[in-house]
Amino acid sequence: MAEKDLKDLADLKAIFRLSSTKSPSEVTLRSAEWAIITQIDGHKSIGDVAEILALSTDEAINLFNGLFQKGLIEILSVAKEEKKQVPLSFFEKLSEELTKIIGPVAPYLIEDTLWDMEIKKEECDVRKIPEMIEAISEEIPDELKRVQFQKVMLEEMKNLESA
Amino acid sequence: MADRWLKEVNKVDGVEGVFLASSKGKILGKLGTLYPQDTLEKLITHLQRIIAAFQVAGKNATEIEFYWEDRYVICKHSANFLLVTFCKSAKVLSLLRITLNVVLANILEDKKFAKISSSNAIDKTIALRKGFFESDEQLLISKLK
Secondary structure, three states: OOOOOHHHHOOOOOEEEEOOOOOHHHOOOOHHHHHHHHHOOOOOEHHHHHHHOOOOHHHHHHHHHHHHHOOOEEEEEOOOOOOOEOOHHHHHHHHHHHHHHHOOOHHHHHHHHHHHOOOOHHHOEHHHHHHHHHHHHOOOOOHHHHHHHHHHHHHHHHHHHHO | OOHHHHHHHHOOOOEEEEEEEEOOOOEEEEEEOOOOHHHHHHHHHHHHHHHHHHHHOOOOOOEEEEEEOOEEEEEEEOOOEEEEEEEOOHHHHHHHHHHHHHHHHHHHHOHHHHHHHHHOOOOOOHHHHOOOOOHHHHHHHHHHO
16 A cells, blocks of 8 residues: 555545554654654544644645655545536636736646646646646736736636635 | 725635734724734734835835744735734635735725825834844844845
């Protein structure tokens, strides 16, 4: 099981316990990994630990993944959160709005951002969208245009949530 | 007045409270669960000093974010006012930052609010000349020089 990537197995609701066969003192750990170890109690989920340690979702999952690969933690329960998928029409709207702001490079910027965030359009979770919009916004140098883009996309995000 | 916009921020999941303060330190509007008035005033002074320190150094800090008492504090500011939000969850920070940018732009377009906030405006650098500095404030100012 440890050979598999944790990212495929669990998400923020997964709960872990410390390994009964391997102790953290047997390996060298970074301070962030130690911080995770101190929080694992068989009750807190990845999401809970991320919140307590002020980690982003990706940071937390990567750190848990590292500890899992080292055999220091074991999965206690995997209650995969239900993903709400983003419809492809959202990306069309995104491309259309971004093109109005930055011109024909918009689709390339969207593709680059998706690539950086390891997101596939076909299976994109709604919860990833604000982070993606924020990352794209950072590439808009004009402050007024950036806010204009965020205004439109904020409305689109609200529509996604209510859909 | 700006209540509509404060509501917009406050309804983001994980946001506990939000307030608007003039650069004089007067609270112009608030919503949600917030700290007592005196704590908020101390916080405003602290934020004003950070903004002023950057201003004196010829830099512009448009947004200040820090983690304080188990909460994320995000302060957006314009020439005449501060918009300060307390948020419990890291998961919503991206959505919250986007919402705050949009809300700030909308508040700036509100002529009625602009009138009130400008009548309560003050040169932020005055905050740097008042009272004693705490060690972390001194450290920041020395780094900016």
